[in-house]
Amino acid sequence: MPETSTGSMTLHPGEVTTTARSSWSAMPIVDVAERLERQWSSPHTLGGWLGTVDHKRIGLRYLTTALVFLLIGGLEAVLMRLQLIGPERRLLSPEAYNQMFTMHGLTMIMWYAAPILSGFGNYLVPLFIGSRDMAFPRLNAFSYWMFLLSGVLLYASVAFGQAPDAGWFAYVPLAARRYDPALNMDFYPAAMTALTISTTVGAVNFIVTILKHRAPGMTLARMPLFLYSTGTTAALSLLALPALTAACVFLELDRRWGTHFFDTPAGGDPVLWQHLFWFFGHPWVYIVFLPATGMISMLLPVYARRPIVGHAVVAASTVLTGIVGLGVWVHHMFAVGMGQLAMSFFAAASMTISLFSTIQIFCWVATLWKGHPVRTTSLLFAVAFIATFVVGGLSGVVTAMIPFDWQVHDTYFVVAHLHYVLIGANVFPVFAALYHWWPKMTGRLLDEKLGKLSFWLMFVGFNAGFFPMHLSGLLGMRRRVYTYALSDGLGVLNLITSLGSILLAVGVLVSLANFWRSLRSGAQAPANPWKADTLEWSIPSPPPSYGFLRIPVVQTLHPLWDDFDEYADPRNERLLLHGRQTLSTTALDAEPEAISSGTKDTVVPLLLAIAITGTFGLLLGRSLWFACGAAGLCVLVGAAWLWPEHGEPGPAHEEVTA
């Protein structure tokens, strides 16, 4: 591994007390770091807490909230497994079980798996690219508040005892009013559409940030891999989520306003729901998985002590996964009855997509093979990801074959497959990333012993829990049914599954205890504890509110492993001291182009999120006039948001004192 020359480059705020000369003003700058801190930090007041637009704080909020949803979804899973631990048990009623598996799926897929990756993205993307904030800081805050409030809206259904109960895919006619007359499936479109708003604005923010805020010199070819995966994910969100919005609008109109989109006797078509849902739903699988692989591609080389093998190939296969991922949605519908040609096309596309994942897997294995791996907790999770992902990928390739798919459709084989993919390719990478970036985010180290204990509990528990599901599925055990008969002979397999899933939950709790301990009494983390290669490790842990004291300049893929001094700035032109400024660069070559001025802290994004969620809630309660009023409020708040701030560019424009 190239020796890092950057350990001494780390700059702590206290170190910059020397008087600098700025050639343009010929005036001494008293204390650069202190001045930046004054401009970028949010006050420790309620207003500062609610109004902050700091991407790091928003990122941490995303991560914390998503972890809370992971715990809620996990609790639902444990309850289901206690119900299924033996045949014909009566812990949950059939109705409660329906709500439980629906809420478990929704919570995990929509409110945990994707948002936690947005959390890492919010925190890390600006730091990876040497920017002081996202392109639209207020939109970023809005995206978080919408995410939180949409989750609140979803769980409000539990308070009414009418949680969604037709599966997270909500197939009609099961989800239609005729078979589901109460409010259960009205909460579904409301909460999903509210979450869609959050994800969409977040995606816009990521794309613009990645295209316009990269440090000078960070051309597309020198971009860390996480940015490829986050960019692809954001593009997928923009292209796929409208289908969900359309489907949700149709569903709600059919349920409460008497329209006939999915109503066969009046000329509608229930399969339309399936097309729209999976046109969104399948890309969503890549949305919850690609950024996780991006994080693996960044942390694995650090522990392997060498650059990743095939950077360009991994980047290209990430983008190609996204593109082909838009064209495989029909493989969720092989059992619905369609033309041979269409089915063959989608089966072939589904098998093609595994090629791109395979390429990435070979690159990761080669990186480990050619490197000198250091066995940290983070690396253990990364390797476990590769192993489980291969298993999940193989069970995916076989289900892409239509005859086999018909055999195992709606059985636990599919449940096993999707958990191998989702836990393998989301939960394990997320824990690898938490163990990797925790010191940067908190300034504290985690306990490696507890970490490894947690890893082994999770890994063993996961495999004990989910591998037997392949077998119970092949034996014909159906999904989404609240129990099974004694005579089915599935008791032992289910007992093992339940015990394994409880072990997995214990493993997660051990990691949470580790986090808690680290926050209370963990050892101080240095700026670059892992001797990693990317820009975020060149600034203190935790980073100051302004992130970078100077905007860095990048010359290679591994800024901290090369000899180039990213922070050499003899003209002091990259300090950017006038308010919340950062540099805008061109999209391809990252040539400096302009200055981006950020905005002050503001509670307007929170107010807009409240107004929008309120509108949705009032529509649910069928108070039309109040809903119109709330929508009008949204417009006014939006106008207040966009109204230009007073004064010169930059908040609190200060004169440099002579």
Added chain:
Amino acid sequence: MTAAAVGPLSQERERELEASGPRLDELPEDEHRGTLGMALGILTEALLFVCLFFSYFYVGHRHPHWPAHPPEITLALVLLAILLASSGTLHLAERQLKHRAPGAARLWLIVTIALGLAFTAVQVLEYGKHLMTLQPRTDAYGSLFYVITTFHALHVAAGLLMLIFVACLPTLEPPKAPRRPLHNATLYWHFVDVVWIFVVALLYVLPWWEAHHG
């Protein structure tokens, strides 16, 4: 970076650096972020209409006659003319702003808003006539027809709100965000216009063509 790097420079070094190009911290304020954000927003909205049109044809392909009775086309063409005219006047507004005539720009902007309001009024008229023969609850075709056109009407309303907001701004060229507000709102308005072209072509002209020539 060491502390010495922020220390004073020798005069020759300073002159040498002056010669190496403009200072980064004197670059102009960025004005492309908002436009790029708007473009991406338009992209996702466009996909929403793609999904709506897909639904229309997906449900329709199972019916021998879709729709059973083609909608009356005249008012839709009037609406199209109004929207095309409004895109033209908005383009003039933008051109006036480029020629540093913000007063004239604002005038054309107000004309555009008036045309947008006229569009909404004529559409209310169209709905009033149309609802007598077809309702959203009549059948799947009615549901799709009214949802697609109502989605478009909501986008017209959103576009109008943006234009009204821009017209109320103290200056059309604010030094701070939103930079280029007129340009960004214009992009959205043209998009709404293009969607209506598709609505007319697919929901009005195509069934009419099939009824007469099919």
